Amino acid sequence: MNEFAIIEHFFNASSIKRKDVVLGIGDDCAIVQPPPDQELLITTDTLVSGVHFLPDMAASDIGFKSLAVNLSDLAAKGAEPAWMTLALTLPKNDETWLKNFSTGLFELANRYHVQLIGGDLTKGPLSITIQAMGFAPKNQSLRRSNAKPGDLIYVSNTLGDAALGLKNSMTIAKTYQDFLIARHCRPEPRIELGKQLRDIAHASIDISDGLAADLGHILNMSHVGATVYVDRLPLSNALLASVSREEGIALALNGGDDYELCFTVAPDKAHLLNTPYTCIGKITNQPGLDLRYQDEKKYNGTQAGYKHF
Secondary structure: OOHHHHHHHHHHOOOOOOOOEEEOOOOOOOEEOOOOOEEEEEEEEEEEEOOOEOOOOOHHHHHHHHHHHHHHHHHHOOOEEEEEEEEEEEOOOOHHHHHHHHHHHHHHHHHOOOEEEEEEEEEOOOEEEEEEEEEEEOOOOOOOOOOOOOOEEEEOOOOOHHHHHHHOOOOOOHHHHHHHHHHHHOOOOOHHHHHHHOOOEEEEEEEOOOHHHHHHHHHHHHOOEEEEEHHHOOOOHHHHOOOOHHHHHHHHHHOOOOOEEEEEEOHHHHHHOOOOOEEEEEEEOOOEEEEEOOOOOEOOOOOOOOOOO
C-alpha cells in the first residue's frame, strides 16, 4: 500500500461521519461547522516511542491512548469532543500494526463520536501527533486560572495506578497486573465529568504529569496556594497491594499518566457533584503547595512530577 491507500483503508473508511464536517479527509484542509453559540476548543499531544510508551506496547493500545490523552485535555475544559487530525510517522509500512492501531484509535473515537478529518502520514521514527477539537457553550469552558481561596480541591477516581503500571515491576501483585497496566495503556478521559463541572468548578486540569505538578499549574495561574492532605489521596486496592502506602502517595503525587481530573469547587457548590469524588484539600491565599498529613505533620517527600526536558 502507498500513502494514500493506507489513509483510505485504515483511517478514512473507519472514521464515523459527522454532519458538522463540511469537508474531511482528501483535500488540503478540512472544513467544520461548530454549532452556534459554542466556542471551539483545540488541543494537541504527541506520543513518541520509548518516551511516552514502551516500544513493545500493543498497537491497539497506542491508538487508544493517543486519542485518550487529547480527549482528557478537552474533558478538563468541559468540552464536547467532535473532530481530530492525525499526524503519524512510521518507520515502515506494517499493515498488521496499522490495522491494530486504527482499531484502538477508532474504538475510543466512536465512543465519543469523534471524526478524523485530516492529518499527515510520513516515514521516520514512530511518533503520533493528534489534534483534538471540541466545543463548549460560550463563556462556560473551564480554565486553570480561576481557583479561589476557600475552594475545596477534588480529584476523580484513583491516582498512581498508571505510573506503577508503566513500571510493570515484579513487585506488582499478579492479581492486579492487568488492571494496573490497563490504567497506563488505556486511560479513560473524563468527558462526562468535565461537562458536569462547567457550572460547578472554578478551575480544572487533567493529571498527566503528576498531581503535584499539575495542581501547581492551577496555583500559578490562579495566583493562589493550596493545602493538600496526602493521606486523603485516593489510592486503589491494586496499588496498595503492590507497594507501601508511602510509595503509593509518591506515585500519586509524581508519577503522572493518570489522566484523571483535578478541580476546585466552592464549598457551597460541593453538594452539586452527583458522583462522589475525593476531596484532598483546599485553596489558600498563601502561595505554594503545602503537602501535609491530616494530623498536620508536614509531608517531606518529593513533588517533582514528570518533566519533558
